[in-house]
Structure formats: C-alpha cells, structure tokens
Amino acid sequence: MEPRPRDLGTRSEILVPYEADPSGAGPGGPVVRVRDLRMRYGDADPVLDGVSLDVAEGQVVSLIGPSGSGKSTVLRAISGLHPPDGGTVDLFVEPREMGFLFQDDALLPWRTARQNVALGLRLRGSARTEAEREADRWLARLGLAGLGPRYPRQLSGGQRKRVALAQVLALRPKLLLMDEPFASLDAIVRHHVTQDLLNWVESERIAVLLVTHDLEEAQALSDVVCLLSRGPRARISNRYAVEIPRPRNLIDARGHPAFAPLLQRIWHDLSDEVDQLGGAI
C-alpha cells in the first residue's frame, strides 16, 4: 500500500518513498514524521523548537524527558489538537487511524464504560449494538468484564484508565499516541496490561509513540528511546536504539544483556538534563 502523507501543519517538500520490508519483521514504512517542530502556547517562549522524530510501522518509539519539557505537547501536535507554530508533521495514515490515549483518564461522565468505549466506533459509522458488543469484548480483554454498565464515577482510577485504553484500542489504530498510559495502575495490573498491549502492538504492527516517565518501561517496550531536552525550546537531545529482539516479554527484556548498560547511559543523560533545572526536585 502506498502511504499517503497527511498534512497537519505546514507542508513538507520531500517524502521518503515507502520501502516494504520483505521479511515482514522490523520497522516498515513511515507512519509519522515530525521535522523541526516548533510549538508555543500564546505569546510565551516556544515550548518546543526543532523537534524531529519518526515512527515507522511496527515500531515503538518512546519519548522521555524532564517534567514540563513538552512531551505531551509533541503528542498534541501530531494528533492535530494544536497546530504547529513551525516545522512539519506528516502523517502517512488517515487521522481516523490514529489513537490518542491521554495523560489523564477523563471519560464522558454521562456515558457508561461501554458507551465510552463504543463512542469512537460509532463515530466511525458502526451500528450501536455492534459497537457495544465490540466495546464489551475490549473491556473483557482489559480485565473489566461486567463493568460495562457502570458510569465513570463508579470506577476506580485504574479501571478508568483501562476503559480509556479500551476506547482507543477498539479503533484498531495504526498509529497509537500514548501519554503515560500506565502511570496510575498498580504494579500487577500494570504488568499484565503492558504485556497485553505489547503483544497486541507487535502482532498488529502498530506504530507507537509512547510518552513515559519510566525509563525501564520505555526501554522494555521500545525500539528507539528519544530524550527531550528541558524546555523552553526543547528538542530531542539524544536517541538510543534498543537492540532487544521481538517479540518481547517484559521480564525477559529486562534481563537482556543490552538492557542494564543502556539504562545506565540514558539515566545518566537524563539526570544531566534534570540537573540543569537547578535542583528542581
């Protein structure tokens, strides 16, 4: 399939031709390409200035960086919620093939868990009963079987987060933008949900851009870890390839010989970045 660039901001001039990987493994064609992105809120100094990154089909890229550096802002630019102030965002999938999991777990309070999950499907033209059946399947998959008729305020924070995840996964996105998706889950649920998601992403070859605070999680899940420098005018200060074969298992990935040395390196660089804040923590 020839990828079609989707323009969200200023147009970019050159598009790299799509080259399918004959083995079917490894990253495929580009799904999103960000070049020299500049973002600002109001008249303040730009939050981001010169951010460039790529995510390809079947590739998981994670974005780490100090709090307030602009990680969520990168996702907002890609999703089209906030137009770029400069630079380009090229999407090679339809906007409707993009799923965005937000940092907070706000659901529509007046819709049940099932209706919340079904919403995206219905907006894509599914009939109500069909959408709700599909919603129930996703809820069950995420360990929420039977909670479909509950309203968000009748769910725990972790349950709400999983409903939000179901809402996005049910759309079977080709590009998944996730903003600290697991932060509020307890350790055991977190492990299971993360592993499930990883399996799903690997089998469907979904392109993922993951924002996280958790370095180990970033490494265990991704192919590339991008370090965003502290803002304002944040940019990607370093990229690290994670050379752990797929399919991965979260536990084994952490035990891989490449894991610990890389973790140490990234941690070192990230600490330098945070240190420049002058004891902000």
Add this chain to the structure above:
Amino acid sequence: MRAFKKAWVRQSLALLLLVALWEACSRAGLIDPFYAPPPSVVAATLYELFAGGSIWEHIAATFSAALLGLVGGLLLGALLGFGAAMAPLLADVLEPVMILLNAIPRVILAPLFIIWFGIDLGSKVALSLVLVAVLVFFSVYGGIREVDVRLVERVRTLGGGRGALLREVYVPSVTAWVMGSLKVAVGFAFTGAVVGEFVASSRGLGYLLSFAQSTYNAAQTLALIFIIMGFVLVLFALAGRLERRLLRWRYA
C-alpha cells in the same frame, strides 16, 4: 435512603408541632385571630374554597401562566444561551441586556407587560417567561463556556465533528447546569404568574390574593398561600425526579 426518610419524618414532625403551637396560641388568646387565624380556621377556609369549586378556574389560570412561562423561558433561555456561546457577535449584543435584566428585580416589568399584553394570560406568561429565561440563559451560556476542554479533545481525537461534540459533550454538560437551576426556575415561573395577577387581572390565585388582602381576609390569604406552596412543592418533587433521571450518571 434511610437517612432521607428520617429527615423527612423529622421535618414533618417539626411542621406538625409548629401548627399545633400556633393553634394553641391562637385559642389561648395569645395572638389575635384577626391577623393570624388559627390553622383550623385556615383549613375550613381551604375546604370552602375547594367545595365551592370556583377555585379550580383560578388554579388553572395561574398554572397555565406559570407552566407556559416555564417552558417558554427554558426554550428561549437555552436557545439564546447556545446562540451566544456559539456566535460571539450575538454574545456582544445579548450579554449586556441579560446582565441588566439579571441585575434588576424583574417583577418591576409587570406593569409594562400589562400595558403591552393586556390583563389576560399574555402578560403573566411574559413576566414568568422573562424571569425564567434570564436564569436559564446564564446557566446555558456559562455551562457551554465552562465545558471540560479535556472531554472536547477526547471526542475530537476519537473522530467527532461538531455534531458529535454537541451531542456527546455540550448538551449533556449543559443539561447538568440547567437541571441545577430547574427548581429555582419553577419558583420563578410561579413568582411571575402570581405577581402578574396581583398587579392586574380578573382571574388566578394572585387575583384572589389581592382580593382577599383588600378585604382584610387573613384566613383566605393564608389559605391561598398554602395552595400555591402545595403546587410549587409538587412541581419541585417532579423537577427533582426529572433531575435524577436525566443526571442518573451523577446519582448512580
């Protein structure tokens, strides 16, 4: 549920006690029955009013004015509120007018409405409608402007356009706001109808009230006040049920 029941029982008992005290004071000659006739006399007057049958015509008149004003005010207020929130130009025109109307005691418009619409139903509906519409306008206008942007962004990233945003986010969130002021609106609707009748009319509870007052008939005045109170309480209960139904996500 249990606590509610208990509170309900407590409140009824307190009311009964008050009525008994009033009756006792009146019989003991502690208060002048000319000014405050004992509950038994008020009850007898109430009975006469209903037994005579002519009261129904007045109740119907007040009720239709209040209900028409309530429904019209809800519709007009909601329409203008939505309009102002969507079109900044309309907001520039409407906001000062509404703020002014909100600042004045709106019942002072009664004489004007009687000049404009005559002493029949029209002027009462108009007064009641204005009272309600201004209240609802601010609920809807404020409700839309303070809608949770996170929810708007959710629906947008799920692929929702204007129609979906309206249906999934704006209407439900505004409904919550309007429901919050529905009881006040019911009270306002009756205020408008009764005050309108009080000023000039040939029918309605307000008309009977002004008549009773001009003949210094305290028992009848009290009886009429109780009738109005009774009807407003019934409507309050209905409004409460509607609220719990429309906002069941909040009470579930």
